[in-house]
Amino acid sequence: MKEFNIVMCGVGGQGTVLASKIIAQTAIRKSMNTRVGETHGMSQRGGTVISHVRIGSEVYGALIPEAQGDCMLAFEPVESLRYMNYIRKGAYIVLNEHPIVPTSVNAGMATYPSFEEVKKELQRATDNIIHTDASKIATETGGIISLNMVILGMFSQIPTCPFSAEDLKQSIEELVKPKFVELNLAAFDKGTTVLH
Amino acid sequence: MLLDNKPGLVELLMGNQAVVRGALEAGVGVACTYPGTPASEIGDTFAKYSIAANSYYWEYATNEKVAFETALAGSWSNLRSIVSMKHVGINVAADALLSMTYGGSVAGLVLAVGDDPSCFSSQNEQDSRNYARFGMFPCMEPSSPQETKDMVKDAFALSESFRLPVMIRQTTRSAHCSGNVEYGPIPEQRNEVVFTKDKLHKAVLPSHAYQLHPDLIARFQSLRDFICDSPWTRMSLKGPFGIIANGLTGNYVKESLHYENLEDISFLHLGITYPLPEKSLLTFIQHCDTVLVVEELDPITEETLKRIAFDNNVQVKIHGKDVLPSTYEFNTRIIHDAIMNTLPKTPTISFKGESLPEASKMPPRFPVLCPGCPHRSTFYAIRKADPKGIYPSDIGCYTLGIQPPLNAVDTCVCMGASIGVGSALAHFNKENVFATIGDSTFFHTGLPALVNALWNKSNVNIILVDNSITAMTGQQPNPSCGLNSVFEKIETPIYPEKIAEAMGVQFIRVINPLKIKESIEVFKEAAAFKDGPSFIVSRAPCCMLKGFQKKTPVSIDTKACIGCKICTSKFSCPALIWDETTKHPIVDHDLCNGCEACIEVCPSGAIVEGKEQ
Secondary structure, rough: OOOOOEEEEEEEEOHHHHHHHHHHHHHHOOOEEEEEOOOOHHHHHHEEEEEEEEEEEOOOOOOOOOOOOEEEEEEEEHHHHHHHEEEEEEEEEEEEEOOOOHHHHHOOOOOOOOOHHHHHHHHHOOOOHHHHEEEHHHHHOOOOOOOOHHHHHHHHOOOOOOOHHHHHHHHHHHHOOHHHHHHHHHHHHHOOOOOO | OOOOOOOOOOEEEHHHHHHHHHHHHHOOOOOOOOOOOHHHHHHHHHHHHHHHHOOEEEEEEHHHHHHHHHHHHHHHEEEEEEEEEEEHHHHHHHHHHHHHHHHHHHEEEEEEEEEOOOOOOOOOOOOOOOHHHHHHEEEEOOOOHHHHHHHHHHHHHHHHHOOOEEEOOOHHHOOOEEEEEEOOOOOOOOOOOOOOHHHHHOOOOHHHHHHHHHHHHHHHHHHHHHHHOOOOOOEOOOOOOEEEEEEHHHHHHHHHHHHHHHOOOOOEOEEEOOOHHHHHHHHHHHOOEEEEEEEEOHHHHHHHHHHHHHOOOOEEEOOOOOOOOOOOOOOHHHHHHHHHHHHOOOOOOOOOOOOOOOOOOOOOOOOOOOOOOOOHHHHHHHHHHHOOOEEOOOHHHHHHHHHOOOOOEOOOOOOOOHHHHHHHHHHEEEEEEEEEHHHHHHHHHHHHHHHHHOOOOOOEEEEEOOOOOEOOOOEEEEOOOOOOOOOOOOOOOOOHHHHHHHHHOOEEEEEEOOOOOHHHHHHHHHHOOOOEEEEEEEEEEOOOOOOOOOOOOEEEOOOOOOOOOOHHHHHOOOEEEEOOOOEEEEEEOOOOOOOOOHHHOOOOOEEEEEOOO
């Protein structure tokens, strides 16, 4: 595999950083090259965040060039729109339906689109959209903190995913604190069932 | 893990972690920092492994100048030393940095800096290579975490060869990029600690500096020659079109050439970006007829290249800032388009993705103060106490108080400026001035300004928003939070209010910002006090703090709610969400941490303590 580019986006604090690390760790174990470009600092405070995860034999910079994303893992609906220019036509999108309403909406300065509107916009780029209320699944399993695991579980089931669920689960065991491994794996497993 | 002494092991490291690994492989003896994005994780990684490694002295210093001086003392004591900071931190450290080069360092001295093109988390886009030019010391720029690790290791040796500090310049993109890193060995032995008395080189008196300046110039000249043969100067002479790129931006060049299958392009990839390898540059322009210089921010390579072409009478067309911007970070699309335009050649690939939805479908999501953040309550109370005041502020999470609806930050320049600017504003203007500054920022550069305000009798109201940690950069300890540099509890925190008291400030109060009504009264009282500065410590812990105990989320008494929206549209805690159908706020139980500050904000008593479920 020359390159596989994963656009991961959401809101600061949703756990995108750990999710990207788990994918990169899996790639390294499979002797692939990796680059992960993350957002840190001020934007982490509830702002919009994007992680660029690039794996394969030929990866260069930390940024996925526009239109070169093979897959998008969107932790929040509106955030998927903000970065949809990064994916290729027909790319797979794993999408959490659960919105985090920005303060701009609360303060009456903007409105939040309906999920159907979000989906319609994304369909300009691709029909391969897998969506569910992943936040709800997380809350019912390991707590909202395990949202990233539900998303990774969903990711493991897309046809183009370069890794098996077992590959990713091994990295979770390696990277998550021992006392949280069980809960995280449970959340991951719930994510894998979304497609079925 | 990072300390594993297993050469050949491949691990996923962030650029900033790779800096630490490189230093460990170089046998580092002293490490220090003042945290600043995008360089913070360098210090945090040293802090994390300091006790387990037991091989280097480590500290979080109160500011970058002190941190640099700590590393300098390490170098003078024959210990390989590294200091890390963000780009604007060098402005603070510059006083020490630009003079010590005359006498020089002893053991390897490395300055790891994080530049921030695109201003992701900084007040400017200054290009740190200018400091390398200013101070006449080398600057190295890695293109991957692996290179970062290897370069840091080499930097210590380079520093020792020329007795100069060596700058490792990462940008946000390289500092926060993770990738594969293959480990080398970590030496078992450290240098012996020796401080050799040598007044000429360690005391830069005017007469010594006069004598040493020619020596600095001479060392710099030999450095220039040395760099041409460095493995970090990577030249491939092919066709007549050539590209010169620095560290990270070289990736965008390689990626563009790869996507376009362009093989006949000459390429000079610079790892040491100051001073420039002038002989190599001359060879390159003699070979090429057209050269594109790819460097983010300032045209330092481009201008040098033009001088070399002029001095040597080389006929070559040099492109740089005529086709590439001097602002913001680059990416593959920008570089690809510049290459294709200057070649010129029709592109075979387009980096134009699907168009974005119209703005109305994407409500803006600015970074905000966290749910339950005590800063929100402080700002809300300040605005309530005096809505017509002037609000100078400072650098930290609390700068976010600038956003609507809080609107409680009017100025922000640099660390410590809230008090410096604020005390002077109070001299000149009739409005009350409320200067907000964080705990870490106060110790960084707020202290001298407080002395100045007191001495010159300004009526500024200084509000120290003390959340007991350096929060914005990732929860580093500071002198007042009761932790040392390795997060152990200390018996004697240095309390700002005690400092103010010892100085002789007449109006000092310590408040709990979550008690908003009391806070408003104290701010009003402070504004009425006109006998010098008032000093109010607004103290409540950061809710991101390790071990912070969430309390039961608040509830809404919908019968009492009058639908005034003050809680959502004026106080704007993200945990309270306005529901247009019921015309009442909803409490997001995942976000609310039960700080209960909003209870005092509601005019109708509709927000009430939550009950355990």
